[in-house]
Amino acid sequence: MELILALGIGALTSCGVWLLLRPRTYQVVLGLSILSYGVNLFIFAMGRISIDQAPIKEAGRFASLLQYDDPLPQALVLTAIVISFAMTALFLVVLLASRGLSGTDHVDGKEPDA
Amino acid sequence: MNSWIDHLIVVPIALPMVVGGLMLLLGDRRRTLKVSLNILSTLCLLGVAIAILLMVDAGDSGGPWPGSLAVYLVSNWSAPYGISLVADRLTALMLVLASLLGLCSLIYATARWDKAGVHFHPLFQFLLMGVNGAFLTGDVFNLFVFFEILLAASYGLVMHGSGWPRVKAGMHYIVINLLASSMFLIGVALIYGVTGTLNMADLARKVPLVAGEDRALLEAGAAILAVAFLAKSAMWPLNFWLPPAYSSASPPVAAIFAILSKVGVYAVLRIWLLLFGEAAASSAGFGSQWLLYGGLITLGIGSVGLLASQELPRLASFSLIVSSGTLLAAISFGQPSVTSGALLYMVSSTLAVGAFFLLAELIDRTQVFGANVLALTMEAFQAEGAIEDTESDEVGVIIPMAMAFLGLAFITCALVIAGLPPLSGFFGKFALLSAAINPEGTPGGEPPGPHVWALVTLVILSGLAALIALSRVGIRVFWAPAERAAPRLRLIEVGPIAVMLGVCVLLAIGMGPAMQYLDKTAAALHAPQGYSHGVLTQPRVPSPTAGEQ
Numbered sequence: 001m002e003l004i005l006a007l008g009i010g011a012l013t014s015c016g017v018w019l020l021l022r023p024r025t026y027q028v029v030l031g032l033s034i035l036s037y038g039v040n041l042f043i044f045a046m047g048r049i050s051i052d053q054a055p056i057k058e059a060g061r062f063a064s065l066l067q068y069d070d071p072l073p074q075a076l077v078l079t080a081i082v083i084s085f086a087m088t089a090l091f092l093v094v095l096l097a098s099r100g101l102s103g104t105d106h107v108d109g110k111e112p113d114a
Numbered sequence: 115m116n117s118w119i120d121h122l123i124v125v126p127i128a129l130p131m132v133v134g135g136l137m138l139l140l141g142d143r144r145r146t147l148k149v150s151l152n153i154l155s156t157l158c159l160l161g162v163a164i165a166i167l168l169m170v171d172a173g174d175s176g177g178p179w180p181g182s183l184a185v186y187l188v189s190n191w192s193a194p195y196g197i198s199l200v201a202d203r204l205t206a207l208m209l210v211l212a213s214l215l216g217l218c219s220l221i222y223a224t225a226r227w228d229k230a231g232v233h234f235h236p237l238f239q240f241l242l243m244g245v246n247g248a249f250l251t252g253d254v255f256n257l258f259v260f261f262e263i264l265l266a267a268s269y270g271l272v273m274h275g276s277g278w279p280r281v282k283a284g285m286h287y288i289v290i291n292l293l294a295s296s297m298f299l300i301g302v303a304l305i306y307g308v309t310g311t312l313n314m315a316d317l318a319r320k321v322p323l324v325a326g327e328d329r330a331l332l333e334a335g336a337a338i339l340a341v342a343f344l345a346k347s348a349m350w351p352l353n354f355w356l357p358p359a360y361s362s363a364s365p366p367v368a369a370i371f372a373i374l375s376k377v378g379v380y381a382v383l384r385i386w387l388l389l390f391g392e393a394a395a396s397s398a399g400f401g402s403q404w405l406l407y408g409g410l411i412t413l414g415i416g417s418v419g420l421l422a423s424q425e426l427p428r429l430a431s432f433s434l435i436v437s438s439g440t441l442l443a444a445i446s447f448g449q450p451s452v453t454s455g456a457l458l459y460m461v462s463s464t465l466a467v468g469a470f471f472l473l474a475e476l477i478d479r480t481q482v483f484g485a486n487v488l489a490l491t492m493e494a495f496q497a498e499g500a501i502e503d504t505e506s507d508e509v510g511v512i513i514p515m516a517m518a519f520l521g522l523a524f525i526t527c528a529l530v531i532a533g534l535p536p537l538s539g540f541f542g543k544f545a546l547l548s549a550a551i552n553p554e555g556t557p558g559g560e561p562p563g564p565h566v567w568a569l570v571t572l573v574i575l576s577g578l579a580a581l582i583a584l585s586r587v588g589i590r591v592f593w594a595p596a597e598r599a600a601p602r603l604r605l606i607e608v609g610p611i612a613v614m615l616g617v618c619v620l621l622a623i624g625m626g627p628a629m630q631y632l633d634k635t636a637a638a639l640h641a642p643q644g645y646s647h648g649v650l651t652q653p654r655v656p657s658p659t660a661g662e663q
Binding site for chain 1: 255259262266269273276277278281282284285286288289292293295296299300302303304306307312
C-alpha cells in the first residue's frame with residue numbers, strides 16, 4: 001500500500017510540475033490543481049497509513065489509542081483542499097481576464113515569435 | 115481580573131475580519147461610509163498594536179504579561195493541542211509597523227486610487243487581517259492559513275485598477291505564490307510527520323529529541339518550508355516575480371506590499387531561531403549557510419537592479435530586494451546583537467520603501483510626458499550644452515511648495531534607503547555591521563571571517579549603488595531644467611508620506627530607547643526556551659461553571 005501511495009503522489013506531483021511549466025495558462029491551472037492533489041495525499045500519508053482504524057474515539061471500540069488513526073492530518077487536508085479549491089477558482093478568473101485583455105492564452109500574453 | 119486586556123491580542127485579527135465582512139455586505143455604492151469604516155478600523159488597529167507593544171514591553175515591571183510574552187489560547191485549549199496566539203516583542207513591533215504602513219497607504223489611497231476598482235476597502239482589511247494573523251500565530255499550520263488569507267487579498271489588490279500590465283504581473287505573482295503554498299504544505303506535513311506537533315513552542319522543544327534517522331526528514335521539511343518563506347521574502351533566485359508585480363501595482367498597494375516581504379523575513383526569523391537555535395542539538399544552525407549566501411547574492415542582484423532601473427517604482431522594488439537580502443544575510447549570523455541591528459534596519463527600510471512607492475507617483479506627476487525619456491537620452495549622449503544653456507533662466511525662480519516638499523521627501527527617502535547619516539537607515543546598518551565585525555565576548559580576539567567581510571562589503575556597496583541610482587534620478591527630476599508641470603498635491607497624499615518619513619526621523623532621534631527595545635527583542639528571540647516555556651505553561655481560563663459541577 002505504501003508503494004502504491006508513494007507512486008501515486010510521485011506521479012501526481014510530476015504531472016503537476018510538468019504542466020506548470022507549459023506555456024498555456026489552461027495547462028498551468030491544471031498543473032496547479034494536480035499538484036495540490038499530490039500535496040493533499042502527501043499530508044494524508046504523513047498521518048501514517050492504516051486500515052480500519054477510526055480517527056474518532058468511540059465507546060467500546062478499541063482499548064488503546066494506538067489502534068486509532070491520527071485525526072489531525074485529515075483536518076489539515078480538509079483545510080488545504082478548501083483553500084486550493086478557492087485559489088483555483090480565483091486563478092481561473094484572472095486567467096479569463098488575461099485572455100480577454102491580451103487575446104491569447106499564452107502565459108506571457110503574447111505568442112512566441114516562431 | 116484583567117481578562118479584557120488578554121482579549122486585546124485577538125483584536126488585530128478579529129477587527130479587520132468583522133469590518134471587512136461588513137463592508138462586503140454594504141455593496142459597492144456607499145463609498146463614504148466604507149472609507150470612514152476602513153480608516154477607523156485601521157486607526158483602531160494602530161492603537162491596539164501600540165497598546166500591545168507598550169504592555170508587552172512593560173513585561174515584569176507592572177505590565178499585565180510577565181516575561182514580555184502574551185499568550186492567547188483560542189477556544190481555551192491548552193497550548194500543544196489548540197491554536198495559540200502569541201505576542202512577544204517582535205510580534206508587537208511587526209504589528210505596529212504593519213498597521214502604521216497600512217494606515218498611511220490607506221489614507222493615500224483615499225485620494226483617488228480606491229475608486230479605481232471594486233472592493234478595495236474589504237480586500238485591504240482582509241490583507242491586514244492576514245498580515246496580523248501571520249505575526250500573531252503560534253502554530254505552523256495556522257501560519258499557512260493566514261498566509262493564504264493575506265495572499266488571497268493581495269491577489270485582488272495587485273490587480274486593483276486593472277489594465278494589462280497589472281493582470282500580466284498579477285498572474286505570474288499568483289502562480290508563484292500558489293506554488294510556494296504547495297511547498298509550504300509539504301514542509302508542514304513533513305515536520306508534522308516527524309515531530310507529531312505543529313505548535314511552534316512545542317516544536318522548539320521536540321526538535322532536539324528527534325532521533326538520528328528522522329533528523330534528515332525533519333531538516334528536509336524545514337528546508338522545503340523555508341523555500342516558501344524565502345520566495346515570499348524575495349531571496350534570489352526566488353525573486354524574479356517581485357519587480358514587475360510591485361512596480362505595476364497601484365502605488366498605495368505597492369506601499370502596503372512592502373510589509374508582505376517582511377512577513378516572509380519574519381517567518382524565517384521566528385521559525386529558524388525557534389527550531390534551529392543553539393538548543394537544537396546536531397541540527398543547530400541548520401541552513402545558516404544558505405541564508406547567508408542567498409542573502410548576499412540577493413543583496414548583489416538588488417544593487418545591480420537598482421543601478422539598472424530607470425523608473426521610480428522599479429527603483430523602489432529593487433530597494434525592497436536589497437533590504438530583504440541584507441536582512442536574510444544578517445539573520446543567518448544567529449547572533450543577538452546583529453539581529454537587533456537588522457530589526458532596526460528592517461523598520462526604517464520598510465517605512466522608507468513604502469513612502470518611496472507613494473512618492474514615485476507624485477514625482478511622476480510632475481513630469482511632462484516624454485520629458486523623462488528626453489533627459490535620459492541627453493544624459494546618454496552627454497549633451498551637456500543643451501542642459502546648461504537654459505540654466506540661467508532658472509535662477510531666482512521660487513520653487514513652489516509642492517516641489518520643495520517632493521524634493522525634501524525624496525532626499526529623506528534616499529538617505530534612509532542608502533543608509534547615510536543622520537537618519538535611521540544609517541544607524542540600522544551601522545549597528546548591524548559593527549555587531550557583525552565585533553561579536554560579543556571576543557573583543558579583539560578572533561578576527562572576523564571572510565563571510566563577515568563579504569557582508570560588510572556588499573552592504574556598503576549596495577548603499578553606494580542606492581546612492582548613485584537615487585541621486586541620478588533626483589538630479590534628473592529636480593535639478594534638470596526640464597519642462598515640468600507644477601504638481602497639485604493634496605494634503606491626504608502628502609500627509610502619509612510625511613508621517614512615514616517622520617517616523618524614520620524620530621527613530622534616529624529616539625535611537626536609545628529604540629535600540630534598548632530591539633536588543634531585548636533579539637535577546638528573547640535567541641533564547642527560545644523562554645518562548646516555549648511561556649506558551650506551553652499558559653494556564654487555561656477556568657470555566658465559569660466549574661464550581662457547579
